[in-house]
Amino acid sequence: MATIRDVAKLAGVGLGTVSRVLSGNGSVSSKTQLKVSQAMATLNFTPNNAARSLVSKKSNTIGIWGTQTSGEMNRRTLTRMEAELKEFGIHLILADGDLNASKDPDASRQSFDRLVNKGCDGIIIWGSSLPAIEILKIENEFPNITLLNNKIELIDDKCFYFDHYKAGYICGQHLINNGHSNIACITGWLETDDGNQRHQGFLSALNDNHVNIPKELIFEGDYTYRKGHEGALHLLKQNHPFTALFCGNDQSAMSAISAITNQGLNVPNDISVMGYDDMNIASYTSPPLSTIQMPFILMAISATRRLLNLCYNSNLEVNYDFPIKLINRKSIQNISTPITLNPKG
Amino acid sequence: MATIRDVAKLAGVGLGTVSRVLSGNGSVSSKTQLKVSQAMATLNFTPNNAARSLVSKKSNTIGIWGTQTSGEMNRRTLTRMEAELKEFGIHLILADGDLNASKDPDASRQSFDRLVNKGCDGIIIWGSSLPAIEILKIENEFPNITLLNNKIELIDDKCFYFDHYKAGYICGQHLINNGHSNIACITGWLETDDGNQRHQGFLSALNDNHVNIPKELIFEGDYTYRKGHEGALHLLKQNHPFTALFCGNDQSAMSAISAITNQGLNVPNDISVMGYDDMNIASYTSPPLSTIQMPFILMAISATRRLLNLCYNSNLEVNYDFPIKLINRKSIQNISTPITLNPKG
């Protein structure tokens, strides 16, 4: 590997001159510029990253931490973030937190510190598997962080989240608007804030409409296909017939539909199913899934840009408002005779 | 940030001594060892990565490149690879190649070079979107690479792939064994080797069994849900009734099932459907999907370990043999009266 000194020697100029050509700072005459460029080309020179980082104290690297949950969306989002960073010559380092982060904050803190020690200029914290106090402690020592799909009041300007409570509320309301009053649910992963919030919102909608949901019709899921399937079978066995089912995410909704269908029932004729996420496949299930569209990629882009602004004093446009969109497909049957739209019952 | 010199001063020892304590190379008396450790603790010292890399010429970083295709599996695989690297203190840098890599090798070469210039000690090339000649050229200049889901004879020891040809053959054979002779197919993305190979294998099975497949029943897909759906509708409209459908991956199989069902037909009673990949959801579709299990994570682990061996002279165990497993669920109906098992017809 050729160094800056090799280039200087070949071009017959001083060290500083080569550096100036490289960085573009400082003035260099066009003739020297040319000489140096040619020397760099013939030597196939590429600047050494470590040396640069050592003096600039920037690694041009940002980390993403705690991305364990969910699937397809997750991958596409990573790709999109990487694309965003690539434009500025920044690299993305992956560090999946421990799945049981919430149970062992020490272990996750350690995996976070790995990123800091690695020299990441900033870190995106994805998800809410770490307690808020822990994150605030982290933010205090290492302020270049941004939160994706998590909300912490004290550092709201670094948080990019979706109003899961409201979205959950809208789901409940939507089922009620379609005439359902016997409603079951398979929750998301309740140990995460976002899973919990959408569940609370959903319950509030029922409550505000004086719709009662017996404990037996609430099945605690964890976002997986397995639990969705298991949950649907469990709910069908209870002594509480229901006409609608709200699932904490599309994955569990899809496997619930499969379980319901396998039991000889029809979706939506016998049971309406509402999902949450709007995965790619949601348009292609049978029946196509009514769901909540999560503008995850938009959130991720803003979280990424905010972090870039923090780390490199840039001034990229950032968005904090991510509207909730209900996607109405075919998995929900309207069973009300007269339409009632008054939310306050 | 405290430096090694601060530590040396506080501990009252020389520079080299601190370095020796840090790296564990060279002998240090237990008393000095203790003094230095204490100084490091009080100063909250962490070694600077850039400085280390500068002299060691190792970045303790490996890159993963060209991971554009597919979804859920992909994400889980990344997590698993990261876990593998974490054990050795190595970080994973993500660099998604251009989606149209095959169309613009220059652009993808550039995005590969970004990783090299970044100083990655090694790079995993995922997929076959780059032509073999290009990869051989790369390998020549930068030998620390490993290929995942791609086979290039000349560097077979760096390739971790699955025999898609044979797996495709097994799929075709399986449909024939179940009595089908009017078979349609929605191919995978034929611009990738793996998509092409499974298609060729499938065709060979039909050919070896003297089963003819009209051009109208071959729909060129691209692994997406959209094309699966579109393809199924297209095939149903042809003047060639068929009883079985082979899809290039589970995603297109799932949306094809949905399209078939929406047309009022039943899977598998009217049409049997065979998938490929064994995504998580394949057990939870209706009907559950018969498919080929891709041992992707195992392949990824071996590719990662081989690369570690290349980069850091380690000697981790590596596996090159990934058996093909047909997972038989409910999406295929046996319509043969007497069972015929002779593959050579």
Add this chain to the structure above:
DNA sequence: ATAGCATTTGGAACCGGTTCCAATTATAAG
């Protein structure tokens, strides 16, 4: 031609580790 100012240039010093050699200290043997 020359003073006065702006532009361009060279290179020492530095970033924070590692390596290596010479010097010092400890230990064993005679």
Add this chain to the structure above:
DNA sequence: CTTATAATTGGAACCGGTTCCAAATGCTAT
């Protein structure tokens, strides 16, 4: 108590960039 040998230690030199200052050069106006 030497002397030989091994274990420990300090610190200069280096990795390959960037920064900054002093020196050199170019240009304009008088």
